[in-house]
Amino acid sequence: MNARTKFSVIGKPRRRVDARSKVTGLTRFADDLVLPRMLHAKLLRSPHPHARIDSIDTSRAERHPGVHLVLTGKDFPVSFGIMPVSQDEYPLAPERVRYVGDPLAAVIAKDEQTAAEAVELIEVKYAPLLTIATPEEALAHPEARIHEYGENGNIHRNQAYEFGDVDEALAESDHVFEDLFFFQGNTHLPIEQHASLAAVDGEGKLTLWSSTQVPHYIHRALARALQMPAAHIRVIACPNGGGFGGKCDLHNHEIVVSRAAIRLGRPVKICLTREEVFYMHRGRHPVLMKFRTGVNKDGKITGMHLQTLLDGGGYGSYGPASTFYTGVLQPVTYELPRYKFEACRVFTNKPACGPKRGHGTPQPRFGQEVQLDKIAERLRIDPAVLRLNMVAKPNSLTANWLRIGTIGLAECIREVVRISGWNEKHRKLPEGRGVGIACSAYMSGAGLPIYWNKMPHSGVQLLLDRSGQVTVFCGATEIGQGSDDVLAAIVAEVLGIDAYDVRCMTGDTGLTPIDLGSYSSRVTVMMGNAAIQAAENLREMLAEAAAEHLEVLPDRIVLAQGRAFLADDPGRGIDFRAAVELAETKHGTLGSVGSYTPPRPPARYKGGGVGPSPAYSYTACVVEVEVDPSTGWITVPKVWIAHDIGRSINPVSVRGQVEGSVYMGLGEALMEEQVFRRLPPKLSNALVHRIPSLLEYKSLTSLDMPEVETVLIEDPDPNCPFGAKEVGQGPLLPVMPAVANAVWDAIGVRIDEVPITPDKVLEALEKKAKGENPRVGPEHFPAVPYPEPIFVAPPWEGGDGNAQKPPRRAKEAVTS
Amino acid sequence: MNAVVSVQRNVRMTLRVNGEDFDALFAPYKTLLEVLREDLDLTGTKHGCELGECGACAVLLDGEPVLACLVLAVECEGRSIETVEGLARGSELHPLQSAFADLGGTQCGYCTPGILMTAKALLDREPDPGRERIREAISGNLCRCTGYQQIYESIEEGARRMREQSQ
Ligand code: FES
């Protein structure tokens, strides 16, 4: 099937299957749901960043007219967390609050207004503890310890890997570049505020409708949090009004409304305010980075040593994975003979960070791509050529044992160079204007689930019946990216019908086979492969039945255009519905299933499970900027981007994902930041969000958004359904460094951190005017007590993918 | 802190939404957004902030786009309110709707009703606006998914289809 080149649905620009319901306002998001006798919940959140809870008095709230129930920590004895290794949260904090916004009580009342009034009546006595505001403070103060688990003190995760002797490689290089970068945290900001509705049905079983990207993980975690059998819980992921990674955790409010609905026997709904969404966060980790990169005269990298320090916030969340992701995907983009990475995540008294579009990889990608620009500058090599000369090789293994399949990066670089007029612009535009280039790679789905098991990552079930209707069931979740459309398109292609004739039932743990969820850009590849398998099974049954009827062999039957007919005699055939009737007569009730499990990764060392993917997508991007030297204001007139998609399922959606990524990347590059400030001491000195509103958290409006020219490189990947790789996250990654590099080209200053705001530009210009190093960025990297690295020899140095004893190091090569 | 005693008397009034009269009984502090969604079951209008910052709640009041989260429902008596539910004629989509559906103007769809209504107000006044006018008109509507480009194209195509229809 993958070898086919002629398609009737795949690759055709189409109206996506859920578009009609979206433009009519009929799509039912979680907060649109209403059930009879429904009650409303509100949470009481901590005003302190770090405090012991000495007492909670809920009596006045309970007496408030219209209040049905008040819940506190004692109603939730079991901790939870999305990953098995981070069970460090409570639905309502029982003893300790760890960030401003940490929920500790809930009121369920007849309406939102009443619940909000009663929340104000809850009296809490807090004993404030030392606030840990920054990673530096976390390292300096093992006490007050924010959690009683983790590596030690306030270090949550600490790890080190070395693939080949990097110090030796650097010592033998013509040049060693050492650079520090900082990537500020930012948040997802889906326009839909998180909402959840829980109800208990006639059998006493619980249903939770929620804005979630990961109903299966929520289902598992909720069963544990509520200490209920999973079989008695059904989680329905409503279409998400945007997710971007912000709806991947099990959230406190989801457990609270569930418990309340069980207690009261009535439906309970909650919708967070925008301010609460900012405080719940789970977004991009602020990451401080240090790169030491060895380069030869020809610009080829000999080795890289990357150190990262992640500001994790108050809880674990996906942090263990995020920590890995600040390192593991670095070797996928360019040839990298030796690589060492050390990563440390600390707890601080701020909202927990987690996965946001690109999960952990935009930060080191920013650092590497800006450093490459500096390298190109020093070696007098064109930055596009420098990159082109060291694109990773297809069908190869990386230093850290990731298997790469197809790579369209060289094509992407050539295309953006061509369409942007790079060669006429770079170093040639007048002062104040410049262009920058950057590249990236991203995985099409994580190779391992977040809890250890060997079962499929995606399951698809198909039902057909004599009316000719086709219903496809899959746990995948529509978050705006178009997963329902991909599912319908694939089934339609295989069965030879129209995508709009396929009914999608998705994201419902009570009905649909398990799919791990909409994260890590996994849906198209994993769900898609499972869908092909399920549809192929049914196609065979239909072809057999049709063949029998037409008195030919089944392999002569083609299913296309709503018919089953002879490949060599298209006039002889029957319509799809007749074929289904015949098949139902022949085989009985028609159904099939398909499953997908990613290939086993070649790495055998501990931790080698993070990073493998069935396929990697590649992107190259050129950004043009205009910088006003008097204000520091950066305008972006145009962005050119080429993405290695493998094959587009629906080019309209693919382009939308690319442009949406550019939009979000420009926001991260220029303005978005999730930052915190201290309230004045006479108030409480608490560490609060600086700007928890859509107006003050700056993001691009239509007036700021430049024109984007998108090129799709189609080189079908054999591991992917019809060859289609991911597109939801990869195209975001090169945007931030391309902006930084363009600023250098425009005005000759280096801003080694994002966001690149006007104040930083002005500061750098001032330095430049004074003859100082025209750079703004982090000045030092704290002493992080990284552990001894796990040493693994790269494939080309005779390794077998296992950890081994490190080679004896030449003393002089060891630098501090 | 004293208990806030909620003895607000509900008000009863007739609201004219999408040409249909609704007899509604609601608390006087409720915004038009809340009354549309909670009292009239018109959940097509969305909200992303309830503070006038995102544009998701845009509806038309006497043909002008307003943010329903900033308007009290009591101010709307006797005025014409248009929401996304009023765009299609029966099952036939408004040209703007069909253009958004065809050209990728909607991804998650959450900002879509507000943008459709804002665009409709623009096109009702200016049947053939340029790209710049479109960018200005929707600059108060945040979309986190699309990067706006396919939204502009959808509005331009919607305008074209509307002009075609009115010929
Ligand atoms: S909800 Fe009205 S502007 Fe955001």
Ligand code: FES
């Ligand atoms: S389509 Fe998702 S916010 Fe606009």
